[in-house]
Amino acid sequence: MQTTILSFGSIAEITGKSFNISDVSDVKSLKIKLFEIYPALKNKSFLISIDKKIVTNETILLHSTVALLPPFSGG
Amino acid sequence: MQISNSNRYIRQLILKGFGAAAQEKLTNSTILVVGAGGLGCPLLQYLTAAGIGTIGIADFDKVSLSNLHRQILYTANDIGANKAEKATAYLLNQNPEIKINTYSEKITAENANDIIMNYDIVIDATDTIESRLVINDACVHLNKPFILGAIHEYQGQVAVLNYSHNVKVKPINYRDVFPDLTAQAKLPNCEETGVLGVLCGIIGTMQANEAIKLITGIGKPLINQLLTYDSLTNEILIVDLL
Numbered sequence: 001m002q003t004t005i006l007s008f009g010s011i012a013e014i015t016g017k018s019f020n021i022s023d024v025s026d027v028k029s030l031k032i033k034l035f036e037i038y039p040a041l042k043n044k045s046f047l048i049s050i051d052k053k054i055v056t057n058e059t060i061l062l063h064s065t066v067a068l069l070p071p072f073s074g075g
Numbered sequence: 076m077q078i079s080n081s082n083r084y085i086r087q088l089i090l091k092g093f094g095a096a097a098q099e100k101l102t103n104s105t106i107l108v109v110g111a112g113g114l115g116c117p118l119l120q121y122l123t124a125a126g127i128g129t130i131g132i133a134d135f136d137k138v139s140l141s142n143l144h145r146q147i148l149y150t151a152n153d154i155g156a157n158k159a160e161k162a163t164a165y166l167l168n169q170n171p172e173i174k175i176n177t178y179s180e181k182i183t184a185e186n187a188n189d190i191i192m193n194y195d196i197v198i199d200a201t202d203t204i205e206s207r208l209v210i211n212d213a214c215v216h217l218n219k220p221f222i223l224g225a226i227h228e229y230q231g232q233v234a235v236l237n238y239s240h241n242v243k244v245k246p247i248n249y250r251d252v253f254p255d256l257t258a259q260a261k262l263p264n265c266e267e268t269g270v271l272g273v274l275c276g277i278i279g280t281m282q283a284n285e286a287i288k289l290i291t292g293i294g295k296p297l298i299n300q301l302l303t304y305d306s307l308t309n310e311i312l313i314v315d316l317l
Contacts, residue, residue, distance in 0.1 A: 045256050047253070054316050067314065069312075069314065071204070071262060073202060074263070074270055075200050075224060075264070075265070
């Protein structure tokens with residue numbers, strides 16, 4: 001199963017704005033896979049939203065919209 | 076404070092769902108804007124024009140030439156002057172009917188409570204995590220809503236945090252949203268990554284809009300939600316933080 005991930009801010013500089021990731025069924029397995037593919041993410045603070053809700057360890061369904069949202073700082 | 080008898084606000088008074096009652100709420104409201112830079116300049120202009128009764132402006136920084144492409148309250152003649160003082164002078168000219176309190180010192184953990192306690196709403200228009208956490212912590216301590224705005228390159232974020240009035244859910248604050256952030260966290264700011272002035276205008280104006288909605292009770296403010304706007308694609312993502 002392929003899941004499309006949207007990245008924002010400094011996270012997108014590492015992953016690109018949109019990318020696919022395969023065989024992740026929940027947030028925990030998503031994080032493991034993300035850190036494996038993009039080790040630089042380990043040092044980053046970011047939220048994970050699924051279907052427009054911030055989640056900790058929810059199931060990722062086939063058509064879930066997943067987003068990685070870091071804090072922005074500029075003003 | 077009395078609502079102006081002039082027709083200064085007539086175009087918003089005649090708006091359906093707004094009217095004199097909403098204008099009176101704006102007139103009686105107090106808002107502190109921390110940071111009179113890229114976000115602070117546009118939002119201060121709109122809050123001033125809309126008739127917020129009392130506005131506090133806090134900024135210890137001085138105007139520099141590299142500010143002028145986005146910090147539209149200032150001119151080349153203001154270079155070297157304190158931003159809070161220059162913004163105050165401009166805005167009182169724009170709307171002499173409001174009151175402005177000027178804070179030209181840095182907001183720190185030592186003075187934050189004494190300043191923030193005088194306001195209904197705090198708007199964060201700063202550019203460091205350290206400042207944001209100081210403001211956040213004082214807002215949590217004093218139970219004040221806190222309107223976040225921040226920029227990264229072509230994208231911006233807006234959120235209404237720590238808002239508890241008439242809301243049954245627990246107020247969420249910035250430390251709840253990003254619990255692993257510390258005051259020492261080094262996130263890139265506009266000086267390092269660059270920014271177009273129009274994005275500051277869009278995000279700052281969104282913050283002003285959220286403040287007006289909170290005060291007057293119109294619409295659906297971004298309470299416990301994080302909005303992310305991409306100026307290159309015009310895409311907006313709003314996520315629930317709870």
